[in-house]
Amino acid sequence: MIEADIYKALGDPIRLEIIKRLTRGSPYTITELSDNLGISRQGARKQIQVLVSSNLVQLKPQGRETQVILDTATLQIARKFIAKLESQWELRLHALKRLTEDKTQN
Amino acid sequence: MQDVIQREIIIHATKERIYDSIANPELVVLWFPETLEGDYMVGEQTIFGFGEHGKTSVYIADAKPYEYFSYRWVPGSQHFVGDVLSVANTLVEFRIEELADNCCKVTLTESGFNHLPREFMEASFQQNSGGWEFMIARLGDYFTANK
Known part of the structure; x- marks a missing residue:
């Protein structure tokens, strides 16, 4: 489940703090985002990478820095796409059931 | 994202x-x-036709009589005809498990969504996709035919 991925990604106080900062609006660079997190820069980078893997944030190179952008659009699109395919499969499997359980055929 | x-x-x-x-x-x-x-x-590529909604190439990946069948295709309404293995695709698997006499559990798994580009999923919605409507129509035909 996508929701599970989101919760998993957010199920860490540091990552949650990163997302909270990003939701305030202004774009952050990795360096700015890593400030005052109470962990090493390396550690912060790792946590940001987890958020990237979950498609919660995107990284955008800007000059010598990298910007971190909250990416809710990707999540929504992916969720809609998957939900649609799921309902299609639901229908197809029911069609398969109707066909194979039908005693008048075969 | 969900794979x-x-x-x-x-x-x-x-x-x-x-x-x-x-x-x-x-x-x-x-x-x-x-x-x-x-x-x-x-090992062969077949083309599934969905009436006016287009055609989709399907690569048959594996078949084990009475319990497993799988193929690869490009999901969604972005009907793709060509070499499925040359583009981002998903694996569709059917597993049949006998629970009792004349009773089976069929498990459908489709995997590989992580490989699909975002633009692809986006396009799948922008296009007036007919997959869903097509299935409903097909089901309707089926019920009527069996009444």
């Missing part, structure tokens, strides 16, 4: 009958694509 779709259904039929309905080209067109072109065999 896998999984759906299960209990069907009161033999595993042979269910398997045939999935793997036999003459039966699969009764519930899934409307038409089928080419060899519906492991």
Whole structure:
């Protein structure tokens, strides 16, 4: 489940703090985002990478820095796409059931 | 993002009958694509036809009579005809498990969504996609035909 991925990604106080900062609006660079997190820069980078893997944030190179952008659009699109395919499969499997359980055929 | 779709259904039929309905080209067109072109065999690429909604190439990946059948395709309404293995695709797997006499659990798994580019998923919505409506129409036909 996508929701599970989101919760998993957010199920860490540091990552949650990163997302909270990003939701305030202004774009952050990795360096700015890593400030005052109470962990090493390396550690912060790792946590940001987890958020990237979950498609919660995107990284955008800007000059010598990298910007971190909250990416809710990707999540929504992916969720809609998957939900649609799921309902299609639901229908197809029911069609398969109707066909194979039908005693008048075969 | 979510990489896998999984759906299960209990069907009161033999595993042979269910398997045939999935793997036999003459039966699969009764519930899934409307038409089928080419060899519906492991290692071959077949084209599923969905009437006016287009055609989609399908690469048959594996078939183990009465319990497993799988293929690769490009999901969604971005109907792709060509070499499926040359583009981002998903693996569709059907597993049939016999629970009791004349009763099976069919598990459908589609995986590989993580490989699909975002633009692709976006396009799938912008296009007036007919997959859903098509299935409803097909189901309707089926019910009417069996009344």
